[in-house]
Amino acid sequence: MRPSLLVVGSLAFDTLETPSGIAKDELGGSATYFSHSASHLAPKVRLVGVVGKDFPKRHIEEFRERSIDTAGIQVVPAGKTFRWHGRYRTDMSNAETVSVELNVFGKFAPQIPASFRKSPFVFLANGSPTTQRTVLDQVEKPVFVLADTMNLWIETARKDLLELIHRVDGLILNNTELLQLSGESNVIAGARWALAQGPRVVVIKKGEHGSMLFVDGEIVALPAYPLEHITDPTGAGDSFAGGFMGHLTRCGGTSLADMKRALVYGTVIASFTCEDFGLRRLFSLTDADIERRVAEFAKIVSVDVKPRRRAKAAAGR
């Protein structure tokens, strides 16, 4: 059986304001970015989410064209799709939420189709921890479950979030969220705190400053891919998670070496997402684009740390 990756999260229409301009009613949502990104790597991506009657069929077709299984998308005929309006001023790593209309996402009760329940890899995209927990209650013996979260849940559902973290294999969040959640003043201490809550893996997203991975007592740090111009960072975090989980699903493993490579794929796919509004760049992305940038990025981060021979030795003493 081909290894599969299940994602549960939001499908949305976004209004995006960045220094590069405004885009209205763009396709968005955490599960949307994640699944399109992961589809470049994982053999099978299974998507669970909810939309209203206003969600055009062509977006469902777009998922199918990337072999994303849409059997888990619930359509609520009497409802409207989730809407988010975000704005970035100078700091491109933090979106200011201008408005949110939860609509059908407010009552989202994920129902995992029977055919999806044995997915070995699972991503719980940003959502309320109680909703995320209902997914854990429905899946059967997954190999690796990664959960995302955000400041809203840290502030309003801390107890539920801690219970969830205790049950997952990995936690992914950005550096400010980690500090807020842990009460620590630096990310290393914050990651140690998070690991003590139960997960084996903590991934920290630091926007333009890259990412860190804590696993099995090891720490891995990578820069971001150096982009000269960021058009819209929305979805970079979910694309990062999609590249990360997509690679793990493709190789079927969760060793340190697998995760280091997964971090590279996450970094590279997130960089493409930032090049245009919404999912536009992901829609034109090819596997060759990804591999080219992965090779370039590997060169950027490789360091030769062989000790330099002493001058006398070099002179042939």
Ligand code: AMP
């Ligand atoms: P990211 O920039 O990767 O953190 O994710 C951006 C996406 O998250 C946007 O497309 C939004 O539609 C979606 N989003 C924003 N707020 C929420 C929320 N409270 N719950 C779920 N998804 C959200």
